[in-house]
Amino acid sequence: MAKKQKYYVIWAGHQKGIFDSWAETEKNIKGYAGAQYKSFESKAEAESAAKKNYWASVSPASKTKTPRLNAAKIVVPSISVDAACAGNPGKLEYQGVNTETKEVLFARGPFPEGTVNLGEFLAIVHGLAYLKKLDCPYPLYSDSRTAIAWVRNRAIKTNLERNARTEELFQMVDNAIAWLKSNHYTTKVLKWETEDWGENPADYGRK
Numbered sequence: 001m002a003k004k005q006k007y008y009v010i011w012a013g014h015q016k017g018i019f020d021s022w023a024e025t026e027k028n029i030k031g032y033a034g035a036q037y038k039s040f041e042s043k044a045e046a047e048s049a050a051k052k053n054y055w056a057s058v059s060p061a062s063k064t065k066t067p068r069l070n071a072a073k074i075v076v077p078s079i080s081v082d083a084a085c086a087g088n089p090g091k092l093e094y095q096g097v098n099t100e101t102k103e104v105l106f107a108r109g110p111f112p113e114g115t116v117n118l119g120e121f122l123a124i125v126h127g128l129a130y131l132k133k134l135d136c137p138y139p140l141y142s143d144s145r146t147a148i149a150w151v152r153n154r155a156i157k158t159n160l161e162r163n164a165r166t167e168e169l170f171q172m173v174d175n176a177i178a179w180l181k182s183n184h185y186t187t188k189v190l191k192w193e194t195e196d197w198g199e200n201p202a203d204y205g206r207k
Contacts, residue, residue, distance in 0.1 A: 007046035011054040012036040018046045055136045074197060075190065076100050080141040081127045082202035083119025089160055092116070092169070094123035096130065097202045099141060106130055108172075113165045118158060118173060120147035123202075125176035128185050139188040143200045148189055154180040 008025040010016050013035045015028045020043075029035035036054040040046040049057045055077075076099055083094040093109025106126055109119075124147055127140045142148055150156045154177060162170045192200045199205070 004041070007040045007043050008037055009040065009046050009050045009057070010035070010037045011050075018043070018050055053134060053136070055134065055138065074099065074141075075139050078139045078141055078190075079105060079127055079131070080192060080200050080202040081120070081123035082143065082200045082204065083116050083123055084204035085114060085116040085119060089113050089115050092119045093204075094119040094126070095202055095204075096123060096127045096140075099201050102201050111166075111169045113160075114169045115158060115160050117144065117146045117150075118156070118160065118169065120144035121150045121156060122169075122172055122176055124148065124151050124189060125179060128187050128189075129179060129183075131187050132183065132185050137186070139190050141190050141192040141200065143192040143194050143203075145191065148191060151180065151189060 005020065006022070008019045008022065010019065010025060010028055013028040019025045019028070022039075025037060029037050038049065038054070038057050040049060078099040079096050080099045081094065081096040083092065085092045090113065091109075092111045092114030093107065095107035096105045097103060098105060108122070108126065120142060121144075124140065124142050124144075128151075131138060131140065156173060156177070160166060194200065
């Protein structure tokens with residue numbers, strides 16, 4: 001029996017567009033951080049989806065299964081962010097993922113020295129900017145009350161020394177604060193309830 005023809009739309013990748021083979025699609029998304037793509041059963045569906053943004057095509061309005069996470073009262077679709085720090089201070093990195101699939105949407109680091117709160121703060125602001133750029137209405141989850149408060153107040157409180165090892169990190173923090181002060185966003189920043197739901201989907205699993 002012949003394999004059914006599928007069509008693939010790439011919204012974010014090395015090359016965007018509609019492709020009629022997985023091999024060509026894979027070549028254009030492999031190694032691309034935050035690649036956005038989806039398969040369709042017909043060329044007409046693919047052409048229609050390509051005119052919209054990625055999020056409209058993967059939203060609950062499309063024919064997708066009810067996410068398991070809904071049972072835990074977690075809002076989906078959404079994105080989740082988290083940071084990992086080897087020591088505090090220590091080597092720092094952060095990432096944002098699709099809450100349901102854990103697909104990495106963006107990641108930064110490692111930075112030679114930082115604190116987990118600074119990483120969580122940067123992750124939230126990166127997520128806000130990411131969603132705003134894509135005009136995506138998804139909420140954003142973080143398990144850090146401190147970082148959520150910093151975002152709300154558009155200011156940080158840290159004892160980390162600003163020096164040659166931390167300068168790049170602090171420049172990113174400065175840019176994040178400037179972004180918060182100069183941009184309006186409608187994204188809901190929600191607290192991930194680790195005690196009730198388990199680890200944040202963006203968690204690095206190194207505890």
